[in-house]
Amino acid sequence: xxxxxxxxxxxxxxxxxxxxxxxxxxxxxxxxxxxxxxxxxxxxxxxxxxxxxxxxxxxxxxxxxxxxxxxxxxxxxxxxxxxxxxxxxxxxxxxxxxxxxxxxxxxxxxxxxxxxxxxxxxxxxxxxxxxxxxxxxxxxxxxxxxxxxxxxxx
Amino acid sequence: xxxxxxxxxxxxxxxxxxxxxxxxxxxxxxxxxxxxxxxxxxxxxxxxxxxxxxxxxxxxxxxxxxxxxxxxxxxxxxxxxxxxxxxxxxxxxxxxxxxxxxxxxxxxxxxxxxxxxxxxxxxxxxxxxxxxxxxxxxxxxxxxxxxxxxxxxxxxxxxxxxxxxxxxxxxxxxxxxxxxxxxxxxxxxxxxxxxxxxxxxxxxxxxxxxxxxxxxxxxxxxxxxxxxxxxxxxxxxxxxxxxxxxxxxxxxxxxxxxxxxxxxxxxxxxxxxxxxxxxxxxxxxxxxxxxxxxxxxxxxxxxxxxxxxxxxxxxxxxxxxxxxxxxxxxxxxxxxxxxxxxxxxxxxxxxxxxxxxxxxxxxxxxxxxxxxxxxxxxxxxxxxxxxxxxxxxxxxxxxxxxxxxxxxxxxxxxxxxxxxxxxxxxxxxxxxxxxxxxxxxxxxxxxxxxxxxxxxxxxxxxxxxxxxxxxxxxxxxxxxxxxxxxxxxxxxxxxxxxxxxxxxxxxxxxxxxxxxxxxxxxxxxxxxxxxxxxxxxxxxxxxxxxxxxxxxxxxxxxxxxxxxxxxxxxxxxxxxxxxxxxxxxxxxxxxxxxxxxxxxxxxxxxxxxxxxxxxxxxxxxxxxxxxxxxxxxxxxxxxxxxxxxxxxxxxxxxxxxxxxxxxxxxxxxxxxxxxxxxxxxxxxxxxxxxxxxxxxxxxxxxxxxxxxxxxxxxxxxxxxxxxxxxxxxxxxxxxxxxxxxxxxxxxxxxxxx
Numbered sequence: 001x002x003x004x005x006x007x008x009x010x011x012x013x014x015x016x017x018x019x020x021x022x023x024x025x026x027x028x029x030x031x032x033x034x035x036x037x038x039x040x041x042x043x044x045x046x047x048x049x050x051x052x053x054x055x056x057x058x059x060x061x062x063x064x065x066x067x068x069x070x071x072x073x074x075x076x077x078x079x080x081x082x083x084x085x086x087x088x089x090x091x092x093x094x095x096x097x098x099x100x101x102x103x104x105x106x107x108x109x110x111x112x113x114x115x116x117x118x119x120x121x122x123x124x125x126x127x128x129x130x131x132x133x134x135x136x137x138x139x140x141x142x143x144x145x146x147x148x149x150x151x152x153x154x
Numbered sequence: 155x156x157x158x159x160x161x162x163x164x165x166x167x168x169x170x171x172x173x174x175x176x177x178x179x180x181x182x183x184x185x186x187x188x189x190x191x192x193x194x195x196x197x198x199x200x201x202x203x204x205x206x207x208x209x210x211x212x213x214x215x216x217x218x219x220x221x222x223x224x225x226x227x228x229x230x231x232x233x234x235x236x237x238x239x240x241x242x243x244x245x246x247x248x249x250x251x252x253x254x255x256x257x258x259x260x261x262x263x264x265x266x267x268x269x270x271x272x273x274x275x276x277x278x279x280x281x282x283x284x285x286x287x288x289x290x291x292x293x294x295x296x297x298x299x300x301x302x303x304x305x306x307x308x309x310x311x312x313x314x315x316x317x318x319x320x321x322x323x324x325x326x327x328x329x330x331x332x333x334x335x336x337x338x339x340x341x342x343x344x345x346x347x348x349x350x351x352x353x354x355x356x357x358x359x360x361x362x363x364x365x366x367x368x369x370x371x372x373x374x375x376x377x378x379x380x381x382x383x384x385x386x387x388x389x390x391x392x393x394x395x396x397x398x399x400x401x402x403x404x405x406x407x408x409x410x411x412x413x414x415x416x417x418x419x420x421x422x423x424x425x426x427x428x429x430x431x432x433x434x435x436x437x438x439x440x441x442x443x444x445x446x447x448x449x450x451x452x453x454x455x456x457x458x459x460x461x462x463x464x465x466x467x468x469x470x471x472x473x474x475x476x477x478x479x480x481x482x483x484x485x486x487x488x489x490x491x492x493x494x495x496x497x498x499x500x501x502x503x504x505x506x507x508x509x510x511x512x513x514x515x516x517x518x519x520x521x522x523x524x525x526x527x528x529x530x531x532x533x534x535x536x537x538x539x540x541x542x543x544x545x546x547x548x549x550x551x552x553x554x555x556x557x558x559x560x561x562x563x564x565x566x567x568x569x570x571x572x573x574x575x576x577x578x579x580x581x582x583x584x585x586x587x588x589x590x591x592x593x594x595x596x597x598x599x600x601x602x603x604x605x606x607x608x609x610x611x612x613x614x615x616x617x618x619x620x621x622x623x624x625x626x627x628x629x630x631x632x633x634x635x636x637x638x639x640x641x642x643x644x645x646x647x648x649x650x651x652x653x654x655x656x657x658x659x660x661x662x663x664x665x666x667x668x669x670x671x672x673x674x675x676x677x678x679x680x681x682x683x684x685x686x687x688x689x690x691x692x693x694x695x696x697x698x699x700x701x702x703x704x705x706x707x708x709x710x711x712x713x714x715x716x717x718x719x720x721x722x723x724x725x726x727x728x729x730x731x732x733x734x735x736x737x738x739x740x741x742x743x744x745x746x747x748x749x750x751x752x753x754x755x756x757x758x759x760x761x762x763x764x765x766x767x768x769x770x771x772x773x774x775x776x777x778x779x780x781x782x783x784x785x786x787x788x789x790x791x792x793x794x795x796x797x798x799x800x801x802x803x804x805x806x807x808x809x810x811x812x813x814x815x816x817x818x819x820x821x822x823x824x825x826x827x828x829x830x831x832x833x834x835x836x837x838x839x840x841x842x843x844x845x846x847x848x849x850x851x852x853x854x855x856x857x858x859x860x861x862x863x864x865x866x867x868x869x870x871x872x873x874x875x876x877x878x879x880x881x882x883x884x885x886x887x888x889x890x891x892x893x894x895x896x897x898x899x900x901x902x903x904x905x906x907x
Binding site: 001017018021022025028029030032033034035036037038039040041042044045047074075076078079081082087090091094095096097098099100101102103106121124125126128129130131132133134135136137138139140141142 | 229230231232356358359361362363365366367368369370371372374375377383408443444445446448533534535536537582583584585586587613615616806807810811813814815816817818821839840841845846847848849851852853854855
């Protein structure tokens with residue numbers, strides 16, 4: 001066990017865990033932040049995506065000891081009231097079906113738009129290919145990303 | 155207006171003071187359905203001080219807000235929005251005044267709480283309308299009594315009751331307390347379709363705001379003070395069982411509380427049809443956190459041994475039967491060899507019209523093709539999981555379950571307690587697709603909680619989820635068609651089988667449209683467990699039948715849509731046989747609509763086009779799929795889909811579900827594959843199990859609904875099965891190769907064009 005001070009969503013959280021614990025389980029089991037989802041545990045499905053700095057990162061294979069003092073943003077901290085342009089676009093396009101993968105999709109999409117405010121279809125596909133949606137909402141996700149890109153203040 | 159008896163599914167009209175505090179129901183958000191501006195307005199609006207329970211489906215607050223219970227489990231099909239829409243429409247209340255709450259399992263109040271078979275809206279349609287209409291009628295009666303006027307003179311709009319002559323008007327909230335004390339009317343009026351104001355308009359999902367902000371919704375998110383985490387270890391291969399284990403070593407690992415064996419179903423137990431389970435003896439590992447339990451599980455010292463041939467008793471909805479479980483470690487290569495052998499043997503005849511054998515002997519042309527598909531895993535994004543807290547008082551359970559009505563009796567039987575002592579909270583499901591109709595994991599959670607004497611959340615790893623069975627079976631179908639010298643289809647033979655079940659539907663198209671018709675089937679038993687997977691059996695038969703008909707149309711020199719429409723005309727005007735399941739006119743209807751909407755005869759340059767149409771689960775679907783070639787890889791550019799599922803409650807959400815079915819169809823046709831070596835699934839996670847991804851999804855999907863006033867007939871499954879056929883037909887146009895074996899991405903058929 002070791003103590004880590006994590007900078008999550010603008011606040012410092014102290015946790016006492018095994019250093020090999022993936023960030024995903026620190027968030028879910030130790031901090032009760034369950035918006036970040038477990039899907040595969042091997043960084044293949046994207047359900048656990050968070051931002052490390054500004055980069056979309058799979059938290060299921062990111063050990064807590066490797067995070068250091070980098071800023072972590074989870075779906076809970078993407079905006080105060082769900083009013084991030086990507087979240088708003090998701091609501092407008094009515095993207096989710098079961099909804100389980102959508103936090104990960106939104107985190108990947110918002111990281112994409114931060115680096116590229118007006119991505120092409122191909123760029124969207126490349127960036128989003130690591131996020132599986134079993135319900136098949138891909139066409140709506142693309143539409144929502146374009147909606148968000150066209151809105152102000154991405 | 156249609157009068158309807160109010161005889162089913164409601165309890166007494168009581169004022170429920172336990173619900174008096176308005177804040178309590180806010181656990182479920184109603185804010186998501188409205189635009190941000192409305193949401194702000196709603197937040198400012200005070201919650202009622204008192205709620206009046208009008209019936210099990212709705213309560214009305216003293217300020218006019220209405221809470222509507224959604225009875226069926228939600229797994230992404232949108233019933234948590236569409237079911238309350240039906241109640242709200244008949245109630246005549248503004249949608250923005252509606253709060254929605256997911257009902258828990260309560261058979262007395264909500265009857266058949268089952269998500270599956272595209273049955274939800276179809277089965278609930280009348281009851282939900284009645285719940286709303288009854289409440290409205292009682293509110294009118296309350297106003298009539300209060301104002302001392304005739305009920306027939308009272309009009310209602312948007313939750314406001316008015317009586318013009320006396321210049322009285324009141325909101326529902328003002329009349330709720332009086333209404334709640336009235337007798338249930340014996341008969342109520344339901345609206346005419348033309349008078350619907352909410353049904354048929356698009357409403358956003360009431361849970362979307364929670365989804366996009368990461369609020370706890372799913373079973374895996376379920377939190378309970380002091381809950382431990384549990385995992386189970388099951389045999390790595392079908393045909394193996396637990397021999398022995400030694401938990402002493404891992405018990406001393408950090409966070410581990412206990413390690414023990416559980417037996418999910420006792421020997422001799424008569425299983426229900428949804429009690430499917432290959433691995434009843436499991437090692438349970440219980441600990442404090444998921445990561446600690448996961449690590450301990452990897453270190454578990456456990457031995458497995460081969461199973462012997464065995465039998466179990468099953469009660470298949472009233473029919474007692476004995477099911478054989480063969481021993482052995484099965485492999486996919488052997489499965490295909492066995493299916494090949496069975497296809498050449500004689501088999502059971504399910505239907506025969508005319509004299510197909512004779513006609514085949516004298517036909518001008520004969521087309522003969524064989525098709526196959528592999529096992530598939532459901533791969534719901536949320537792995538199987540369940541919470542249980544079993545005490546001397548009873549069992550509290552919570553989690554994702556499609557069929558609580560079928561799982562609860564098994565939990566009760568296994569715990570040896572009355573069903574009334576079992577509470578099940580229905581969480582939102584992170585996908586289902588049939589998989590969560592099989593609730594063994596809820597039974598496992600209950601047994602682990604009882605043994606550990608603690609509240610426990612059972613969590614499957616992705617590997618556990620993918621390798622513990624309940625798969626879409628592997629199937630094969632052999633088709634043969636005869637054309638006469640005028641290129642008329644004069645005989646048709648389908649022979650289909652699978653491991654371990656047949657996929658055959660003997661009475662579906664083209665049965666009824668061909669004078670000489672033969673449908674046969676066979677089965678090969680297996681110890682690999684199977685279960686419902688979005689549109690069971692149809693998910694194979696639709697695609698291969700529609701691909702075969704494409705070849706027959708080509709051999710006949712006819713346009714594929716014209717060819718099908720001619721057959722459907724025959725089935726309508728002069729049907730062969732009396733058992734035909736489908737309505738030829740509705741099937742023709744979706745073909746005509748998709749022909750029009752896709753501009754069928756005008757194929758864009760560089761694009762290759764395929765069509766399919768199918769009836770299943772009471773509804774009709776047709777697709778036109780456009781494919782382009784990117785080097786040697788076919789890409790789905792555009793899909794136009796036409797659906798006839800009767801009245802559509804929530805059109806944009808319905809379109810979303812159809813879009814998903816199309817993506818799912820393309821994905822499974824191209825890539826879906828679960829194979830076995832010596833009983834072991836070769837794919838255990840998403841590194842080897844290929845799921846369709848963003849770049850492989852159709853670039854554009856258009857969904858069109860046939861407009862009619864037929865009562866809703868179901869939508870979750872029907873758009874899925876025919877995708878496989880339309881895609882195969884489009885790829886043939888693009889490549890000159892016809893795919894006979896799924897998945898297409900690894901199938902290498904010869905050039906035939």
